Amino acid sequence: MQKAVITYLNKMSIKILESLNSLEIKEFKAEILTKRSIGNILFEIKEISSDMTLEESEDLTELLDLFVSQMGHVGLGDHWKEIHQAAAQKILALVLTKDLAYSSKIMTIEEAEKISTKMFNFFQNPCKFFTNAVFANNYSALSAWDSLTDATFDTGIIFVSATLIGMLWVKDED
Numbered sequence: 340m341q342k343a344v345i346t347y348l349n350k351m352s353i354k355i356l357e358s359l360n361s362l363e364i365k366e367f368k369a370e371i372l373t374k375r376s377i378g379n380i381l382f383e384i385k386e387i388s389s390d391m392t393l394e395e396s397e398d399l400t401e402l403l404d405l406f407v408s409q410m411g412h413v414g415l416g417d418h419w420k421e422i423h424q425a426a427a428q429k430i431l432a433l434v435l436t437k438d439l440a441y442s443s444k445i446m447t448i449e450e451a452e453k454i455s456t457k458m459f460n461f462f463q464n465p466c467k468f469f470t471n472a473v474f475a476n477n478y479s480a481l482s483a484w485d486s487l488t489d490a491t492f493d494t495g496i497i498f499v500s501a502t503l504i505g506m507l508w509v510k511d512e513d
Contacts, residue, residue: 379509436450439509495508
């Protein structure tokens with residue numbers, strides 16, 4: 340039996356269900372944790388159920404805040420930044436290849452792109468992407484951010500499709 344937390348967006352219900360724990364997701368999470376061994380990875384994918392399409396949902400901030408708060412983090416309300424897929428791919432490349440505090444190299448761009456592709460493959464189109472930060476130099480550095488965690492640095496991507504919500508996020512300390 341799946342437990343559900345219900346929130347109402349635009350007078351329509353969206354249910355966040357339990358985490359997906361398939362073997363494929365467990366192996367993927369292990370791969371990420373092995374390859375990005377510096378800092379902390381926040382990774383989660385949950386099913387969602389809704390009586391509206393993703394295109395009909397104008398404001399997903401309540402859903403994003405509920406999702407991160409279920410994992411013990413702080414919601415950002417109006418500070419969420421919706422981004423396009425190309426930006427999301429660049430942000431994932433940044434957070435996987437470099438430490439956010441010192442820009443130390445963690446993994447190759449090829450390894451990061453493989454992980455990024457696997458993450459994107461879990462989410463069917465249409466999909467929306469959100470982050471907490473402003474980036475500089477074509478998404479190669481953090482410029483400003485609103486923290487979800489108590490870490491010195493944290494950023495990543497939250498993915499929202501019609502049936503799934505997930506995050507690939509990193510926390511780093513200086």
